Amino acid sequence: MTDARRGRPRSDQADRAILGAAADLLTSVGYERLSVEGIAARAGVAKQTIYRRWPSKAAVVAEAVLAAQSGVAIAPPADTGDLRADLQEWALQYGLWLADPVVSAMIRGLVAAAVDSQTNATRLYDHLADPIRTAILSRLTQEAERGTLRKNADLDALIDAILGTMLYRVLSSLTDAPKPDLGGLMNILVDGVRAQ
Amino acid sequence: MTDARRGRPRSDQADRAILGAAADLLTSVGYERLSVEGIAARAGVAKQTIYRRWPSKAAVVAEAVLAAQSGVAIAPPADTGDLRADLQEWALQYGLWLADPVVSAMIRGLVAAAVDSQTNATRLYDHLADPIRTAILSRLTQEAERGTLRKNADLDALIDAILGTMLYRVLSSLTDAPKPDLGGLMNILVDGVRAQ
Amino acid sequence: MTDARRGRPRSDQADRAILGAAADLLTSVGYERLSVEGIAARAGVAKQTIYRRWPSKAAVVAEAVLAAQSGVAIAPPADTGDLRADLQEWALQYGLWLADPVVSAMIRGLVAAAVDSQTNATRLYDHLADPIRTAILSRLTQEAERGTLRKNADLDALIDAILGTMLYRVLSSLTDAPKPDLGGLMNILVDGVRAQ
Amino acid sequence: MTDARRGRPRSDQADRAILGAAADLLTSVGYERLSVEGIAARAGVAKQTIYRRWPSKAAVVAEAVLAAQSGVAIAPPADTGDLRADLQEWALQYGLWLADPVVSAMIRGLVAAAVDSQTNATRLYDHLADPIRTAILSRLTQEAERGTLRKNADLDALIDAILGTMLYRVLSSLTDAPKPDLGGLMNILVDGVRAQ
DNA sequence: CTCTAAGCGAGACGGTACGTCCGGTCTTCTA
DNA sequence: TAGAAGACCGGACGTACCGTCTCGCTTAGAG
Known part of the structure; x- marks a missing residue:
């Protein structure tokens, strides 16, 4: 055991202010027009305080999105015995979540950062x-x-299809393109893996 | 009568130089560090010449990617009578295309632009x-x-699952995460829509 | 003869605005608290436009002071036949000039820059x-x-004594110290070099 | 009775380290690029320890220069009965002192601070x-x-001429300009004040 | 021999300015 | 006209310091 923490410790109030400001701005102006300077100003924080913690705008945004999302527990589908109905219900719930403009703006931001x-x-x-x-x-x-x-049955492939479709839905949410249908997808997938 | 275009016509050599430079830089430095100024320098072209054609960096990138990709005709799957085999074959072919680092860099760039x-x-x-x-x-x-x-059968949902999985594969190509399997996906999807 | 000037020429309106702003600010806030950013703002000019012309705040200030002073012709002392009276008169005139707070602020700024x-x-x-x-x-x-x-008679030494005393007077103008007397100095110097 | 200083007394080792570091840095990088942070780092001292003692960089520099110079007693010119020779000798001695690059760097720093x-x-x-x-x-x-x-004879004016010339010599020591000659000056001044 | 009041190195904090890069726009000259 | 060149205003970048503020730790005199 070597040296105890020296100097003034980092303020986790500043952490919260920064991540909150980043999330707000991401939602309101989008990733491209988001700036570290803007985050600092809105958070009432010095730029250096941001750069002490994260190396780039992308890193701040990534953390901000994950922090904002960390409250949302991803529940597994219920088990009523009816897989099709359970997945449909799950898809409905998370489809609504994704449809929230705030959520989709944040995920689009995270994709941009990634x-x-x-x-x-x-x-x-x-x-x-x-x-x-x-x-x-x-x-x-x-x-x-x-x-x-x-x-x-290749369950990984099935899950990737669900994740990919969800991602596709979020990314195309800016366009007028018809949104991929998670319900219809679930039908196909369940039929595709069910024992005959 | 003087409605014909007057003055010097636009140089489509400049067009090609710009789009080529944009594609090169997108591949080599990525979207974030790509700049209109950098494109102009590499293309040996004045910035104004770019701005006469496209309104923003994102638009140039979008066009550059689409131009680079326009040589690749998206062929429909062959029809041998065996849908499963035909889709597997098609998936294999385009899976290889997506695995090309240049292609995936360009598509990631386009996603960033979008x-x-x-x-x-x-x-x-x-x-x-x-x-x-x-x-x-x-x-x-x-x-x-x-x-x-x-x-x-909801054929749109099926296609969205394929597109979404392809997109997911490209976007995750930077990570060590196991890549979604297009072959396994095709199996499930075919089973899911085939008449019983 | 090779290439004529290409591209847009530098704006000498910008030149004037920059030097004017620098001189104003030097007078009003002093050298230490003068900033390139402040000059740019007051001149209505982009910072880059300043850095295109001068490499540092000190260089801008030097040029600004010299430009401001370039209107003032340094007249030689009159020749009435009476050297003592002529130098006294000259000293009186330039002593008043140096006593002007604007002039002394600018010269102090130039010394700081130098x-x-x-x-x-x-x-x-x-x-x-x-x-x-x-x-x-x-x-x-x-x-x-x-x-x-x-x-x-070492005329260079004599002139250096005059210049040194003028400089000393300007630099000590912030203090309550009694100001060097150019008139008394001239008396001594004239007596010191006059043929006996 | 509780008027005595309580708590840990100030460390005069810190004092010495700070002033020494300031003098070193002033000599090596000049006044403009000298920073309190740099002094602290070189002295192995916390910034606060500097600010507890002096209110600004200029004040530290002023003290550092005066401390460095305090070892040098300013001796009056000898009195051999020959004023001219005595002043010449004195000028020679202090002219050499001023010519030392370390001394002139420090004095230039002090002028900048002032x-x-x-x-x-x-x-x-x-x-x-x-x-x-x-x-x-x-x-x-x-x-x-x-x-x-x-x-x-206006002895104050005479002395100001000497001081001014010395200052002028120091400030112009960066240039290639011929250095004001203290010996020649002394000749003129002595002749200028000597009873006839 | 504890209590309390500094001082100390360390380093984070809100700020200001730095010098640079780039975004779009605007001349100027040449073709 | 278009095009290469390059200056222009503006805004953000990432860094350096400013002067202040905790931290945990001495180092003293007072109780």
Whole structure:
């Protein structure tokens, strides 16, 4: 054991103010027009206080989005015995969540932050995608143990299809394009893996 | 009568130099560190010459990516009569295309350009996603006419699952995360829509 | 003959605005609290426009002071035949000039700019001191030709004493210290070089 | 009774380290690029320890220069009975002192510190100029009492000429300009005040 | 021999300014 | 006209210091 913490400790009030300001601005002006200077101003914080913590705008945004989202627990689908209905219900719930402009603005921001950065991309997929993957997998595993799924069903591929479609929906939410339908997708997927 | 274009016509050599430089830089430094000034310098062109053609960096990038990709015709899956095999084959081919670092860098750039911009998002989805949608739909329609698909199968949802998974694969290509498997996905989807 | 000037030429309206703003601020807030940013703001000019022309705050200030002073011709002392009276008159006139708070603020600023910089120091001594040296020397030379000065009189030393005392007076103008008396000095100097 | 200082007393080792670091840095990087943070780092001292003692960089520099110079006693010119020779000798000695790059760097620093500050200007003139003034005046007074000077000679003006010339020499030491000659000056001044 | 009041190195804090980069726009000259 | 060149205003970048403010830790005199 070596040197105790020396000097004034970092203020976690500043942490909160920064992440909050970043999330607010991301929602209101979008990723491109978001600036570290703007975050500092809104948070009532010096720029250096931001740069002491994160190396770039992308990193701040990534953390801000994950922090904002960390309150939302990703619940696994219920288990009523009816896989199709359970997934439909789950899709409905998270489809509404994704449709919230604030949520989709934040996720689009996170994607922008991840597009150029290995580190942020990893954070994104570890912290946002993995909980969803785990949640759905737990429900599918229950089903598999009852023997109601095909033996060789590729559950990872199934989950990726769900995640990919959700991502696609969020990214295309700026366009007039018809939004991918999570309900219809679930129907196909369930039929595709159900034991015959 | 003087309605014909007067003065020096635009140089399409300049066009090509600009789009080529943009594509090169996008691949080599990524979207964030790409600048209009950098494109102009590499293309040996004045900034004004770029701004005469496109309103923003995002628009240049979008056009550059689409131009680079326009050589690649999105062929519909072959029709051997075996839908599963045909989609597997198609997935294999485009899976390899997406795995090319240059292609994925460009698509990630386009996503970055689209994240904040309704216009670029629309361009992206019209020019990249729609041809794929059309290609797959044409094969599925053939199949449907033979009556080998369920009556109520939601073909749009199926295609969105494919597009979403492809997008997810590209965006996660920076991470060490296991890549979504297009082959396994196709299996599930075919089973999910095939008439029983 | 090679390439004519290409591109948009520098705006000499900007030049004037910058130098004017610098002179104003130097007078009103002093050298230490003068900032390039402040000059830019007051001149209605972008910072880059200043940095295109001068490498540092010290260089801008040096140029501004010299420009402001360039209107003031340093006249040689009159030649009435009475060297003592002529130098007294000259000292009175320039003593009043130095006593002007604006003038002394500018000269103090120039000294501050010159203290660390060989380049600015040289500018200062070439453009401010040399004209004074030349002016006085021309009067002394007339006198020497009449044979009214000692043969071996060190006229350079005499002039340096005048310049040094003027400088000392300006730099000590912030203090309550009694101001060096140019009139008394002239008396001594004239007596010190007059043929006996 | 509780008027004695309580708590840990100030460390005069810190004092010495600070003033030494300031003097070193002033010599090596000049006044402009000198920073309190740099002094603290070089002295191995916390910034607060500096600010507890002095209110500003200029004040530290002023004290550092005066401390460094305090070892050098300003001796009055010797009295051999020959005023001219005595002043020449004195000028020679202090001319060499001023020619030392370390000394002139420090004095230039002090001038920079004094340019904007009434307080530091006063310190400068009280602590550097006054001892010189006193030293020379004492010699001149001896001479005056012997009746070898003119009755109405303005001794203050004479001394200001010496101080001004010395200052001018230091400030112009960065340039290639010929240095004012203290020896020649002394000749003129002596001739200018000597009883005829 | 504890209590309390400094002082100390360390380092974070809100700020201001730095010098640079780039975004779009605007001349100027040349083709 | 278009195009290369490059200056213009503006805004943000990431860094350096400013002077202040905790931290935990001495180091003293007072009780």
